[in-house]
Amino acid sequence: MPERLSIEVTDVTAVYANGHIALRNASFKLGPGTICALVGVNGSGKSTLFKTIMGFVRPAKGTVRIAGGTVEEARRQKIVAYVPQTEEVDWSFPVSVWDVVMMGRYGHMNFLRIPRAEDRRIVSESLDRVGMTEFKERQIGELSGGQKKRVFLARALAQRGQIILLDEPFTGVDVQTESAIIDLLRELRDEGHIMLVSTHNLGSVPEFCDQVVLVNRTILAAGPTETVFTEENLSLAFGGVLRQFHFDESTIQDHDGRTVKLLTDDERPLVFGKDGHLEYKDRLGREHLVKEREKEGRD
Amino acid sequence: MNLAAPFQYSFMIEALLVSALVGTVCAILSCYLILKGWALMGDAVSHAVLPGVVGAYVLGIPLAVGAFIAGLTCAISTGWIKANSRIKEDTVMGIVFTGMFALGLVMFTQIKTDAHLNHILFGNILGIERDDLWATVIVSIATLLILLPLRKDLLLYCFDPAHARSLGLNTNRLHYLLLSVLAATIVASLQAVGILLVVAMLVTPGCTARLLTDRFDHMLIVAVVVTVLASCTGVYISFFINGATGACIVIAQALLFSLALVFAPKHGLIANKRSLR
Numbered sequence: 001m002p003e004r005l006s007i008e009v010t011d012v013t014a015v016y017a018n019g020h021i022a023l024r025n026a027s028f029k030l031g032p033g034t035i036c037a038l039v040g041v042n043g044s045g046k047s048t049l050f051k052t053i054m055g056f057v058r059p060a061k062g063t064v065r066i067a068g069g070t071v072e073e074a075r076r077q078k079i080v081a082y083v084p085q086t087e088e089v090d091w092s093f094p095v096s097v098w099d100v101v102m103m104g105r106y107g108h109m110n111f112l113r114i115p116r117a118e119d120r121r122i123v124s125e126s127l128d129r130v131g132m133t134e135f136k137e138r139q140i141g142e143l144s145g146g147q148k149k150r151v152f153l154a155r156a157l158a159q160r161g162q163i164i165l166l167d168e169p170f171t172g173v174d175v176q177t178e179s180a181i182i183d184l185l186r187e188l189r190d191e192g193h194i195m196l197v198s199t200h201n202l203g204s205v206p207e208f209c210d211q212v213v214l215v216n217r218t219i220l221a222a223g224p225t226e227t228v229f230t231e232e233n234l235s236l237a238f239g240g241v242l243r244q245f246h247f248d249e250s251t252i253q254d255h256d257g258r259t260v261k262l263l264t265d266d267e268r269p270l271v272f273g274k275d276g277h278l279e280y281k282d283r284l285g286r287e288h289l290v291k292e293r294e295k296e297g298r299d
Numbered sequence: 300m301n302l303a304a305p306f307q308y309s310f311m312i313e314a315l316l317v318s319a320l321v322g323t324v325c326a327i328l329s330c331y332l333i334l335k336g337w338a339l340m341g342d343a344v345s346h347a348v349l350p351g352v353v354g355a356y357v358l359g360i361p362l363a364v365g366a367f368i369a370g371l372t373c374a375i376s377t378g379w380i381k382a383n384s385r386i387k388e389d390t391v392m393g394i395v396f397t398g399m400f401a402l403g404l405v406m407f408t409q410i411k412t413d414a415h416l417n418h419i420l421f422g423n424i425l426g427i428e429r430d431d432l433w434a435t436v437i438v439s440i441a442t443l444l445i446l447l448p449l450r451k452d453l454l455l456y457c458f459d460p461a462h463a464r465s466l467g468l469n470t471n472r473l474h475y476l477l478l479s480v481l482a483a484t485i486v487a488s489l490q491a492v493g494i495l496l497v498v499a500m501l502v503t504p505g506c507t508a509r510l511l512t513d514r515f516d517h518m519l520i521v522a523v524v525v526t527v528l529a530s531c532t533g534v535y536i537s538f539f540i541n542g543a544t545g546a547c548i549v550i551a552q553a554l555l556f557s558l559a560l561v562f563a564p565k566h567g568l569i570a571n572k573r574s575l576r
Contacts, residue, residue, distance in 0.1 A: 054465050075467050082465050092332060093458050094515045103455050107466035113451040139513040159466070 005032040005067050005079075005162050005194060007053060011220075012062035014048050021217070022048040026062070027211050028222035030196070035189050037205045037225075038198040040215035040237055046198045049215065051155025053196070054080055066163065074163075078107045081161025083152045085168045091141040097151050098136040101126055104158030126157040130184065145290050153184065163194045169202045182208045202263060202270035205229060231272050234263060305538040312541030314424045314534050317435055318548065321491045321499070322530035324439045326522035327446050328484050329505035330515070331477065335457045339389055341501035343396035343493050344478075345485045347373030349403025353417055354488075356412045363434040363486045372549065373399055375475075402447035422493035424534065431490050438487040442480055453477060454515055491530070492545035499549040500526070507556045510563040525555050 007030045024066040030036055038046050052064050054072035066074035074080055081104070104126070106118040115123075118124040127133045130150040135143065140151060143162040149169055152224055152270040156164045170178050184207060196213075199205065205212060205225065212228045214220040215238040221228045221236075234242070242263045305311040332341055348366035355365025381388045407416055415423070421454050427435075446453070454464045456473040462471045481501075488497045508522035533548030540547070561568050 054461075056461070056464060058449075075465065080465060082462060084459065084461060088461075089459065090334075094509060094513050095454075095458060096514060099515070103458070103462065106451070106455060106463075106468075112448055155462075215427060299505050 004066070006030060006229055007047070007194060007196070008063075008065040010065070012059040012064060012264075014045070014051060014057050015051055015060045022057075022120050023052075023215075024218045026215075026219045029217055030194050030211060032192045033189050034196060034211050035185055035195045035197065035209045036211035036213060037209040037229075038196055038215060039205065039234075040097070040204065041239075044216045044237075045218075050082070050196075050198065051165065052243070053163075054082060078159055079161060079163065080163045081156035081159045083149070083156050083164065083166040083169060086145065086148055086172055088167075089140075089148070089152075091148070093140065095140060096136065097127070097132060097138050097140060097143070098123065100140060101136075101154045101158050102139060103259050105154035109158065113194050116221065122160070123154075126154040129157060130154045130182070134164065144174075145172035146174055146180075146292045149173055149177065149181060153181065162192070163196070164188070166195060168198060170199060170204065172282060178204065202234070205270070210217050219220070231261065231263070238263075303416035305535055310425060310427075310470075311534070311538060313432065314427070314544070315531050316431065316543075317427070318424055318491050318530035318534050319527045320439045321435065321488050322504075322526035322548075323454035323523050324442050324446075324484050325488055325500040326508075327443070327519055328480060329501050329503070330508060330518050331453055331457055331505075332481070332501055333505040333509065334454075334475070337477075337481070338498070338502045339392055340478075341481060341485070342498040343377065343392040344370040344373050344482055345497040345501075346396045347399040348482075348485060348489070349400050349419065349494060350406055351403075353403055353406040353412065357410055361434055361518075362431070363438055366486045366489065367479075367482050369399065369403075370485055371479060374478045374482065411547075418493070419489065420493050420495050420513050420542070422491050422496070424491045424544050425537070427490050431558075435487050435490050438483050438531065442483045442487065445476070445480055449473075449476070449521070461493045468545060492548055496545050496549045499552055503549075503552040503556050504529075507552075510559040510566045513565070525559075526552065530556055538555075 007028075008030070012023060012025050012026045013021065014026075021174040026045070026049065038049065040046050048057060052059055053066070053071070055064075055075055064071050066079060067077075098264075101123045102115060102119065105115060105123060106113050107178050108160060109115065109119065124133065124136075127136055130153050132147060132150050132154060140148065143151065153164075153169075169181055173181070182204070185197075188195060189210075197209065206229055209225055211223065212225050214228060214233055216237050221233045263270040263272070305315075313523070332338060348370045351365035351367070351369025351372075352362050353365075354369070355362045358365070360439060368397050373395050377388065377392050380386065380391045380395070384391075391529050417423075417427075452468055453476075455466075456468065456470055456477075463473070484501070485497050488500050492500055504522040504526040505518070507525050508518040512518050529551035530548050532551045533546075535542055536551075537544040537547040559567065564570060
């Protein structure tokens with residue numbers, strides 16, 4: 001692993017072929033051991049940001065540095081791995097789970113792409129890690145939504161990418177698989193990886209992301225989840241696009257004039273409590289956490 | 300009727316060998332084309348080689364060279380027009396290849412050549428000239444030498460171009476390489492089945508194989524076996540009916556495809572019906 005793993009996006013402006021500006025003056029910085037959510041409406045420049053980090057789109061202005069080097073150097077070292085959206089993949093393609101994960105090793109193989117024992121070992125280890133070993137002979141179309149996601153995650157692991165870009169990893173995934181994926185991402189974070197997760201699943205963001213980047217044709221806010229993932233910032237990012245429900249009466253407490261707010265971008269809802277704090281899924285028995293966070297926020 | 304009669308003629312032996320070789324190249328390429336969704340591209344490029352063939356005759360260069368350049372021109376100009384206009388790729392292709400084919404026809408009527416239009420349009424493997432035979436063999440072998448070592452890179456490119464790029468593969472180069480190989484394969488198949496039926500050779504083998512297997516490696520092998528079988532059968536039968544070799548090969552291909560469509564163990568119609576029950 002490089003000495004200091006990092007992504008540094010500095011003042012990046014990216015332009016489409018037709019001259020429209022996809023992203024203007026975007027800047028943010030991520031250090032090792034981070035899970036960062038990339039949140040914004042469709043067409044806000046999330047995928048352009050991914051493409052500039054992968055080096056597919058050259059910024060018209062500004063720089064992207066990965067682990068202190070250029071994007072090209074990062075690509076040569078296979079640092080950046082990409083987990084595509086489910087819709088982008090042709091699932092009828094005649095390849096097995098094993099084949100797909102082995103494709104993660106291509107960059108490490110010679111010109112003829114003949115796998116060595118080492119490659120096979122890494123592939124089966126990666127499959128093991130995502131719990132897909134028993135499905136390795138399956139054609140990829142014969143998998144469930146969650147299994148499909150895990151195959152591509154295994155491919156990123158096999159690639160030994162230290163920076164993993166995940167595009168909508170939770171769409172079409174059941175709750176159980178979602179938490180399995182989140183557990184795996186946490187493990188990878190603890191090993192020092194950087195994960196940048198583009199997601200509409202606002203409700204799960206505070207649960208597993210320690211950083212958030214809010215995008216709407218520029219970076220609206222970037223930083224720790226507690227400070228960035230606020231109601232004001234989200235309204236800024238989404239405008240009137242989010243479904244919003246205000247409950248004037250909490251189901252737990254009596255009416256006191258304050259509201260509980262629920263924001264959803266079509267997936268798991270994000271709930272702000274009466275004090276404007278983030279509500280968690282497993283709040284029972286952790287109510288003190290909410291108060292502590294609030295106190296930290298004030299300090 | 301003497302069933303062994305065809306094997307007594309050296310031209311028949313040659314035709315069988317050449318058609319098997321050409322079939323092998325077409326079969327391998329077709330696996331990539333159908334996965335990439337380039338069936339129509341195969342049709343377009345094959346029609347577009349006609350002005351190249353006539354032009355090459357006028358200039359006195361090998362017909363294969365002219366055909367290759369014309370085919371590639373069609374593919375590249377299609378890509379360019381699509382990128383620089385609001386028109387969709389399949390529509391652009393329809394315009395470019397019919398335009399080039401028509402140009403070829405007009406050139407052909409205006410210029411006296413000793414090549415028969417029928418031979419270019421429908422192939423003439425039983426009466427193939429020495430030079431054309433060698434051109435076909437050389438182009439076929441060259442194509443195989445490019446396709447086989449790069450088969451995994453090309454597969455990755457067809458499956459997930461973004462991932463291929465992130466691994467540092469030059470996807471642009473692979474794209475044009477695949478186009479060039481397509482043009483070369485069409486050039487090689489011209490003598491066997493002719494311009495009008497080449498697309499069958501570029502599509503059917505891969506489709507038949509796809510019905511029979513879920514693994515790409517197996518698909519390549521199945522496609523080659525099916526195509527060599529169909530090519531040799533076509534050549535053999537055309538001996539007895541005295542002609543239309545290309546059409547016989549294509550019919551044999553279509554019959555084998557139909558068999559696979561109905562009887563394929565996992566993806567055939569009968570198997571589908573059974574699994575619904």
